[in-house]
Amino acid sequence: MSKKNTRILIVDDEEIIRESLSGWLGKDGYTIGTAPDGLTALKLMEEHPWTILLVDLKMPGIDGLEVLKRVKERWSDTAVLIMTAYATVDTAVNAMKAGAFDYVVKPFDPEEVSLVVEKIVAQQALVRENVILRKALKKEYRFHDLVTKSPALLATLELAKTAARSASTVLVLGESGTGKELLARAIHAESPRNGKPFVAMSCAALTETLLESELFGYEKGAFTGANARREGKFEAASGGTLFLDEIGDISPKLQLDLLRVLEERRVTRVGGTESLAVDVRIIAATNRDLRRAVEEGRFRQDLFYRLNVITITLIPLRDRKEDIPLLVDRLLEQLSSELKRPVERVSPEAMAILLAHTWPGNVRELRNVLERAIVVSEGPVLEARHLGLNLQEGSASGATPEHPASLEEIERQYIGSVLRQSGGNVTQAARILDIDRVTLYAKIRKYGLKRAEDGEFEPATPA
Amino acid sequence: MSEVLLLWFGQKRPAADLLEGVRRSVEREFDRAVRVGLSPERPEDAFDARRGQHSSTRILAWLKDRHEGAHRVLGVTDADLFIPILTFVFGEAQLSGRAAVVSTARLGDTPLIPGEAARIALRLQKEAVHELGHTFGLLHCADARCAMARSPSLRHVDAKSPVLCRACRARTRELSENGDVHEQEEHANPDRR
Ligand SMILES: [Zn+2]
Ligand SMILES: [Zn+2]
Numbered sequence: 001m002s003k004k005n006t007r008i009l010i011v012d013d014e015e016i017i018r019e020s021l022s023g024w025l026g027k028d029g030y031t032i033g034t035a036p037d038g039l040t041a042l043k044l045m046e047e048h049p050w051t052i053l054l055v056d057l058k059m060p061g062i063d064g065l066e067v068l069k070r071v072k073e074r075w076s077d078t079a080v081l082i083m084t085a086y087a088t089v090d091t092a093v094n095a096m097k098a099g100a101f102d103y104v105v106k107p108f109d110p111e112e113v114s115l116v117v118e119k120i121v122a123q124q125a126l127v128r129e130n131v132i133l134r135k136a137l138k139k140e141y142r143f144h145d146l147v148t149k150s151p152a153l154l155a156t157l158e159l160a161k162t163a164a165r166s167a168s169t170v171l172v173l174g175e176s177g178t179g180k181e182l183l184a185r186a187i188h189a190e191s192p193r194n195g196k197p198f199v200a201m202s203c204a205a206l207t208e209t210l211l212e213s214e215l216f217g218y219e220k221g222a223f224t225g226a227n228a229r230r231e232g233k234f235e236a237a238s239g240g241t242l243f244l245d246e247i248g249d250i251s252p253k254l255q256l257d258l259l260r261v262l263e264e265r266r267v268t269r270v271g272g273t274e275s276l277a278v279d280v281r282i283i284a285a286t287n288r289d290l291r292r293a294v295e296e297g298r299f300r301q302d303l304f305y306r307l308n309v310i311t312i313t314l315i316p317l318r319d320r321k322e323d324i325p326l327l328v329d330r331l332l333e334q335l336s337s338e339l340k341r342p343v344e345r346v347s348p349e350a351m352a353i354l355l356a357h358t359w360p361g362n363v364r365e366l367r368n369v370l371e372r373a374i375v376v377s378e379g380p381v382l383e384a385r386h387l388g389l390n391l392q393e394g395s396a397s398g399a400t401p402e403h404p405a406s407l408e409e410i411e412r413q414y415i416g417s418v419l420r421q422s423g424g425n426v427t428q429a430a431r432i433l434d435i436d437r438v439t440l441y442a443k444i445r446k447y448g449l450k451r452a453e454d455g456e457f458e459p460a461t462p463a
Numbered sequence: 464m465s466e467v468l469l470l471w472f473g474q475k476r477p478a479a480d481l482l483e484g485v486r487r488s489v490e491r492e493f494d495r496a497v498r499v500g501l502s503p504e505r506p507e508d509a510f511d512a513r514r515g516q517h518s519s520t521r522i523l524a525w526l527k528d529r530h531e532g533a534h535r536v537l538g539v540t541d542a543d544l545f546i547p548i549l550t551f552v553f554g555e556a557q558l559s560g561r562a563a564v565v566s567t568a569r570l571g572d573t574p575l576i577p578g579e580a581a582r583i584a585l586r587l588q589k590e591a592v593h594e595l596g597h598t599f600g601l602l603h604c605a606d607a608r609c610a611m612a613r614s615p616s617l618r619h620v621d622a623k624s625p626v627l628c629r630a631c632r633a634r635t636r637e638l639s640e641n642g643d644v645h646e647q648e649e650h651a652n653p654d655r656r
Contacts, residue, residue, distance in 0.1 A: 016547050017547050019520065020548055020549075023546070024549070027602055027603055027613075028602065028613065029602045107545070107548055107550045108550065109549070110549050110552060110615035111615035111616055114613060263618075
């Protein structure tokens, strides 16, 4: 889809905003339209739906949130980007809940607006090509060391692939154990920098001074114990990629230092006077909510914008349970050769337990559980008793049954979780579960799974 | 006839060869005669006290009336420019229109630092060619070295050259053969002829 075919409608009651935004995006080659209010926007949508809507939150008449809701109801393919001059977190969060693609607070950085639109275009292209479901359902999808059958993760990995080709800074979000470093390595391997070094560095658990000298290096005599000049990670990664994990943990001073490096592309060693030019692509990661940290003043907004050029969010394992059998296969293969124990598979009961567990530690936890199980196992098959997991943790609703659950109970919980994941889409859930829709409907009835008001599936009776 | 007027309206007087560099770049890239002028007046309503910056859109409107026979007016200033949605811009232009403006305010530190004046001058040439390119109907170019590459930050400005890539140059020729200034612009200014 060419830029010209991407039709962007700008909805704002202020003429000057409509003009400046259409001028800015028009020069990128998109087809631009404008509407001074919500009603006009909806009327224009009726005539010929627009691919992207940029909507101001505060407008007389129908406000931005209402426009968003009505558009999402009828034209679910249209992406809505909310603009707000009032940085109220609540309304922006409401907008996200109501299906906005993202929100931006006016005035934004020049780099931000075009990039967020590019991001929308990239994601829409994916949806349109429909590669997501087809690929995921037919066979597993692989992006270097990451494998999946989950449509959501697949979309994420496609985005990562696109990001790899650009030179932009990438921010990887996700709970611990979701594979943020694996993703960073994959992006590096897929990028034009793949012949150059990949350097990983965790910013947590180091004192400010230690982290500073690790990152920027030091000159001989810079501090006690600095007996020789040492190069920092920025220099070590020269020409390649520097992965900064747990970026949400760095001190205000280091935030400022890092911002300078990103802006000036130069570093100065601790105790040094000359600055050295560095050519390094940064991939940062965190399991914290950086946006909130910015709002609460704990993380610099300017640094956040620099890092947040492309954001990739890795979903937790509990939201892609269809990947568990796949991951188990792969991990067993890997671990049994590492541990020199020929384990071939897990028993059906053990698999049921693995599927029902909520995996707070994500793939890393799965790996640890399997490793422990292989060590204590005797034969080629891992049994439920080897896993050291009980089903109490596995209860999806958070209730803790007193007794071990039956297979039926596990099936009930698992179907419930797949339905939640697919947003209540029975066709999609049936495909993930690999059963036909009639069977799925029968099971929904049998287990009393009902649609809750917010579109999620919940057991009708307490678990 | 198809002359470009290069108009300085900054607070301070421009460094000696600043405008000369812009003039040479523009002349070379667009093959037009360029006349350099210093404006005695300033755009009055362009300053936004709340933001402490100048509205580039209002400056464009002001420049449009100062063409004195020139087919394009390129304003050059040291005022910090903004458009309402963005924190700042290096410049702005009317797409297929008559006026463009570029600013030195965000192009580097104070020219007093040795070597900085030359850096700012080179960056200004790139942005001047870029914005004028828009007035000739050029859109952003995917070639990061082309003057028409989008440059939201200094890093991007530095990555490009003050020269149009072959595709953009060919496109300029094509566009100028199909009439100089966009139709709509003509209608928007009925009192011009
Ligand atoms: Zn431009
Ligand atoms: Zn070009």
